[in-house]
Amino acid sequence: MNTSSLHLTLYTTAGCHLCDKALALLNPWLQQGVSLALVDIAEDELLMARYGVRIPVLAAPEGQELGWPFTAAELQDWLKSLPV
Incomplete structure (x- = not known):
């Protein structure tokens, strides 16, 4: 898996x-080259409506999402399932 091509x-x-907690689980992946953008949903009405009771939510550019709660193993499986 080429983690340097993952942009989440x-x-x-x-x-x-x-x-x-989600960021702590992501940290090992960030050290392997995964790039991460943090988006504060409070700054956008539409994002607040979509994610207000679901955060944290991790999203890939292709539209796949992983919502909390997730474990390190579930995160790994989700990352490996993403197209690279």
């Missing part, structure tokens, strides 16, 4: 402790 988005907001 984490939908989050300030003060979200679950988002901090």
Whole structure:
């Protein structure tokens, strides 16, 4: 798996402790070259409506999403399922 070609988005907001946990699970992947954009849903009405009660949500450019809760193993399986 070529992790340097993975570009993901984490939908989050300030003060979200679950988002901090998700980011901690992502950290090993970030060290392997996965790029991550953090998007604060509080700054966008549409994102707030879509993700307000679901964050953190990890999204791939192709539209695949992984919503919380997820484990390190589930994250790994999801990442491996993404087209590269």
